[in-house]
Amino acid sequence: MTAYGLASISFALFALAAAGFLTCGSLVRMLMFLELMLNAANVAFVALGPGPGSQAYAVMLFAIAAAEAGVGLALILSLASAFKTLEAANIKELKG
Amino acid sequence: MMVSAACYLFGALAALATLLMLFQRDPVKAALLMLAALLSTAGLYLALSAQLLAVLQVILYAGAIMTLFIVALTALPQAWRDRPAPASLMRVLGLAAAAVLLTELLKFSAALRARPFAGAFSDEGTLPLARELFGRFAFQFELLSLVILACVVAAVALAAARRPAQ
DSSP states (O other), X not given: OBHHHHHHHHHHHHHHHHHHHHHXXXXXXXXXXXXXXXXXXXXXXXXXXXXXXXXXXXXXXXXXXXXXXXHHHHHHHHHHHHHSOOBGGGOGGGOO | OHHHHHHHHHHHHHHHHHHHHXXXXXXXXXXXXXXXXXXXXXXXXXXXXXXXXXXXXXXXXXXXXXXXXHHHHHHOTHHHHOOOOOOHHHHHHHHHXXXXXXXXXXXXXXXXXXXXXXXXXXXXXXXXXXXXXXXXXXXXXXXXXXXXXXXXXXXXXHHHHHSOOO
């Protein structure tokens, strides 16, 4: 197995999660796909990095993902109570 | 050989779960598919001899973050009410964009074809990782606690803003 095979796995996960992020309209699902994109980046760190140093970066990315999920869901709860919807297309006030 | 097979198996499982998530309209079923993708990634870490990361993946991602999502889905009735009709054109366009992104990424990483992966399984990866985290990366690792603290304060502030004044 070459590093290219592992990179392909990571890239496929990232591309699929990006497709989900672009196509789904629900804010919660968008955050879910965002987490999966971060997860794919983590796989690339572990698979392609030189050793324990890259795994240390992956551990730090875990903490950042957890923080991002917490703040993201708090934002979504606020938006849901203000606009009574979770569909990004229905939140007109955010449009520029 | 076994390591390569495990990597491809867990990678394919994670990709399949993510793909099925794209076409799932029920939010709880989508969350369960996400859980499957995260657990498959934990298996991938295990195959790559990153045992600590596999454990953290199960505890943090598949445990804590998934619980947050399920709680959010339970607390938000809008998540159940808003189910837009699947726009097939949008899905196809999204998948086409993903295919273009994947092709470009694979094209730019073609140099990795010549780089072999040290596929031998090792169960001694945790100690060097701990030495890195508490040695070379100690400052960055401690700095993360400030990031988490800021996020906790932000989440509490957002939740307090939602509550009506007494």
